Structures are given as structure tokens and as C-alpha cells.
Amino acid sequence: MSERSSVQRAVAATLALATVLLATLMLISGPPTRWFGLSHPGVFHGRDVSREDWGGPFTLSDMSNQARSLSDFRGKVVLLSFGYTHCPDVCPTTLAKFAEVRRLLGTDGDRVQALFVTVDPVRDTAELLRNYVPSFDPSFIGLRGTEEQTDAVTRAFHANYQISNYRGNITVEHTASTFVIDTNGKTRIVTPYDQSARELADDVIALLRTG
Amino acid sequence: MTGLFAQHATIARVLALFIALCVFSGSAICAPAGAAPGLLRVSDAWVRATVEGQTGSGAFMQLRSREDARLVGASSPVAEKVEIHEMRLVNDLMTMRRVESLPLPADTTVALDHGYHIMLIGLKRQLLVGQSVTITLQLLDARGAKHAVDIVAPVRALNTPSVRSSPSHE
Numbered sequence: 074m075s076e077r078s079s080v081q082r083a084v085a086a087t088l089a090l091a092t093v094l095l096a097t098l099m100l101i102s103g104p105p106t107r108w109f110g111l112s113h114p115g116v117f118h119g120r121d122v123s124r125e126d127w128g129g130p131f132t133l134s135d136m137s138n139q140a141r142s143l144s145d146f147r148g149k150v151v152l153l154s155f156g157y158t159h160c161p162d163v164c165p166t167t168l169a170k171f172a173e174v175r176r177l178l179g180t181d182g183d184r185v186q187a188l189f190v191t192v193d194p195v196r197d198t199a200e201l202l203r204n205y206v207p208s209f210d211p212s213f214i215g216l217r218g219t220e221e222q223t224d225a226v227t228r229a230f231h232a233n234y235q236i237s238n239y240r241g242n243i244t245v246e247h248t249a250s251t252f253v254i255d256t257n258g259k260t261r262i263v264t265p266y267d268q269s270a271r272e273l274a275d276d277v278i279a280l281l282r283t284g
Numbered sequence: 285m286t287g288l289f290a291q292h293a294t295i296a297r298v299l300a301l302f303i304a305l306c307v308f309s310g311s312a313i314c315a316p317a318g319a320a321p322g323l324l325r326v327s328d329a330w331v332r333a334t335v336e337g338q339t340g341s342g343a344f345m346q347l348r349s350r351e352d353a354r355l356v357g358a359s360s361p362v363a364e365k366v367e368i369h370e371m372r373l374v375n376d377l378m379t380m381r382r383v384e385s386l387p388l389p390a391d392t393t394v395a396l397d398h399g400y401h402i403m404l405i406g407l408k409r410q411l412l413v414g415q416s417v418t419i420t421l422q423l424l425d426a427r428g429a430k431h432a433v434d435i436v437a438p439v440r441a442l443n444t445p446s447v448r449s450s451p452s453h454e
Contacts, residue, residue: 161332161342161401162371162446163378169443196339204335209443233377242367246379265376 117279118272119253119264128153128252128260131226133190133216136203141216143258149186150280151254152273155232155247157193158205163249163266164189168209171251173270174277175210184256184281187213192234192247194223230260255280324349324388324423328397329437331404331419332444334411341411342369343402343419343437344446346395349388353431356385357422364406366419371399388423397446415439 132142143151152171156164168189175182189206191197194217197205202215218226227234232248253262253276262276329345347355358366368386372379382403388394396402402419411417416438423431 158335158338159340161340161369161380161403162398163373165332165442166445169445172443198337201335201337204337205442208335242382244379244381246377248376249373249378250376266373266378 117262117276118268119251119262119276121261122263123259123261127263128230128254130258131222131229133218133222133226134199136199136206136215138199141214143254146186146188146254147258148256149184150256150277151186151188151252151258152277153188153190153230153252153254154250155190155192155227155230155234156249157191157245157247158197158201159193160245165209167249167251167266168206168213170270170273171213172210174274175212177270177274178277181278181281183212185277188216189213190216190218190223190226192223192227193236193245194218194220253277253280322350323353323425323431324421324433326421326433326435329419329435330440330444331411331417331437332446333413333439333442334407335442336410338410339405339407341404341407342446343404343417344397345402345435345437346393346397347388347421348393349390349423351390352426353388353390353423354385355388355421356424358402358419359422360404360417360419362408362411362417363404364408367403367405369401369403371401385424401446411439413439413441 128143130143132140135141152174154164154167154171156167158164168187171185171187175185175187178185187210189202191202197215197217199215199217202217206213206215217223223234227248230248230252232250232252234247235245237244249266251264251266251273252260253264253273255261261280264273264276325348327346327348329343331343332341334341355368358368360366367382368384369380370383383400386394386396386400394400404417404419416436419435419437421433421435423433425431
């Protein structure tokens with residue numbers, strides 16, 4: 074009886090030790106899903122929406138009033154964000170992050186296209202977008218549409234925006250996430266605002282590898 | 285005449301040095317006399333640069349009041365209107381709205397760098413890196429007395445992250 078309980082104690086102690094070791098390992102190297110590296114499909118820092126119906130084709134006007142469609146960027150991973158140039162903080166931070174992603178990717182940076190879609194097309198003229206968007210990186214493209222087009226494209230990406238003007242006080246709200254679109258035009262990842270350039274770059278690398 | 289000119293030049297030099305000190309220290313010691321010297325300490329003040337045609341920008345800073353006070357307004361010669369704005373991020377939806385005032389509890393650093401910022405609206409000129417912008421902060425102390433504190437904030441690049449300590453390199 075006492076022999077059996079000492080065996081039980083030994084098993085319990087071994088299990089406890091194994092649990093502690095596993096917990097330590099997970100603390101050090103992240104959850105098990107991260108141990109297999111980023112080439113493992115379906116493992117992204119951002120939210121994987123590969124199986125969901127996000128985004129889809131759209132056509133908007135660029136900074137030279139030329140029509141641009143998502144299909145024009147086939148072969149590149151597209152980073153798309155919604156915003157407006159009068160945005161004091163979130164939008165410049167996001168665009169600076171996209172520029173950092175391109176730098177982190179080195180020569181592969183050319184396989185990334187950043188698109189900034191304004192939710193304030195009345196104030197954000199083509200000219201203003203031309204001054205603003207490429208100032209973060211010359212390759213970046215600013216897009217704008219009519220109110221209907223803006224509504225349609227934001228709806229397709231399950232994004233929200235609202236501009237209200239109450240007694241001269243303009244209040245703007247918009248989705249701050251980044252939408253990562255693969256080389257075939259399929260929206261794959263929704264990256265929250267607070268994820269770093271490194272995490273976003275890792276996700277882009279994963280998409281460039283797996284297509 | 286030469287003496288007078290030399291005297292003026294000296295005054296100008298002293299003034300220039302003072303302004304330079306203000307800009308570099310980013311401190312409210314620069315507040316004009318009578319404007320509650322020492323009530324408010326302002327550090328790390330800066331304004332985001334703009335591109336041509338952009339009529340708004342944000343100013344960011346850290347405020348520390350010696351006594352309980354409230355930031356109730358601001359003005360600047362470069363903007364038609366200056367407002368205190370609150371930015372919220374809920375489920376990745378960014379909302380920005382004007383707030384009437386911002387409490388400044390005694391001896392507490394209040395960061396206007398992410399959740400709150402000063403919004404410059406109706407800019408009269410483009411803000412270029414290397415320039416500086418004067419902003420007058422209006423405070424109301426616990427006794428209801430008004431104070432005006434001038435700060436001189438340098439203009440930083442458009443792509444500057446608003447929170448300086450953010451982990452950009454991991």
C-alpha cells in the first residue's frame with residue numbers, strides 16, 4: 074500500500090515537473106503554434122481570414138485620378154488601410170509601419186504594395202493624397218472614391234467609418250486595422266493596429282512564401 | 285549709434301539663446317512672466333509636420349501640473365482653432381472627438397501622446413521639419429483662476445511615431 078502510494082507520488086512529481094518545464098518552455102518560446110515557424114500555413118500574427126469572405130475586387134481613383142483596381146497589384150502582397158490625411162496619429166503611424174515593413178523585407182519589399190484608402194474623400198483630394206501618401210514611401214498609393222464607392226469598399230472589408238460634423242466639430246472614426254491581401258487578390262489577414270512592423274513583416278513573408 | 289546697435293545685438297543674442305534654450309528643453313520655464321511660472325511643466329512637446337494642402341495636425345507633449353488643474357483650451361498663431369482631442373481605439377475602431385477639458389492632477393504626468401493630443405485645425409501654413417510652433421495652453425486651477433502657458437514645440441517628421449517608447453525594434 075505504501076509502496077504503491079510512493080509510486081503515485083513519484084508519478085505526480087514527474088508530471089508536475091514536466092508541466093513546469095513545458096510552461097517555462099512556452100513562456101520562453103511562445104505558444105506551440107509558433108514553434109514550427111512561419112512557413113507553417115495558417116499561422117499568422119494577425120487574424121487569419123483566409124476562409125472568410127473579406128474584401129474582394131474594387132476599383133477606386135488614384136492620386137492622378139486614374140482608375141486603379143485591386144487586380145492591378147496581382148503578384149504583390151497588398152497592405153491596405155483606411156484613413157484620412159487629417160488624422161493626427163493613427164494613420165501616419167500605420168503608414169510609417171508599412172514603410173518599415175518594406176525596409177524589413179529588403180529586396181522583397183518591392184513585392185509589397187501599400188494602399189491608403191481615404192474615408193474622407195471630400196477633404197482628401199487627389200492632390201492632397203499625392204502630397205501625403207508617397208511622403209512615407211514613394212511606392213505607396215493613395216486611393217479615393219465617391220461616397221458610394223467608399224461605402225462599398227469599406228463594407229467589403231467589414232470596416233467602419235463615420236464622419237460627423239456637429240456644430241463645426243468634425244469627428245471621424247474609422248477602422249484602424251491593416252488588411253493583408255495575398256498575391257492572388259484574396260484577403261488573408263486582418264492585422265490589429267497595435268501589432269508591430271516586425272509582426273506584420275513576418276506575416277507578409279509567410280504569404281510571399283506560400284503564395 | 286554703434287553702441288546702441290551693439291547693445292541691440294547683445295539683447296538679440298540673449299533672446300536668441302533664451303528661445304533656443306526653450307526649444308531644446310521643451311520646458312514651460314519659457315512661459316511669459318505672470319503666467320503662473322512653475323505651475324505647469326511641459327516636456328517632449330512636438331508637432332507633426334504637414335504636407336502642402338493639409339490643414340490639420342497634432343501636437344504631442346507630457347504635462348505635469350504642480351497643483352490640481354485642468355487644461356481647458358489652447359491656441360496657436362499657426363492655426364485657426366486648437367482643440368483638445370481624445371482618441372480611442374475600441375475593437376480596432378479609432379474614434380476621435382473633442383473634449384472640453386482634461387484634468388491635470390497635482391504632480392502627475394499626463395501624456396498627450398496617444399489617447400489625448402492637441403489638435404491644430406485650420407493651419408495657416410505648412411509645418412516643416414526644423415520649424416517650431418508656439419502653442420498657448422489655457423489652464424484653470426482648483427481655485428478657478430485662469431493661467432496661460434506658452435510652449436514652443438519643434439516640428440517633427442510626418443512619420444514620427446506618437447509614442448516615443450513604442451517597441452519599434454524587437
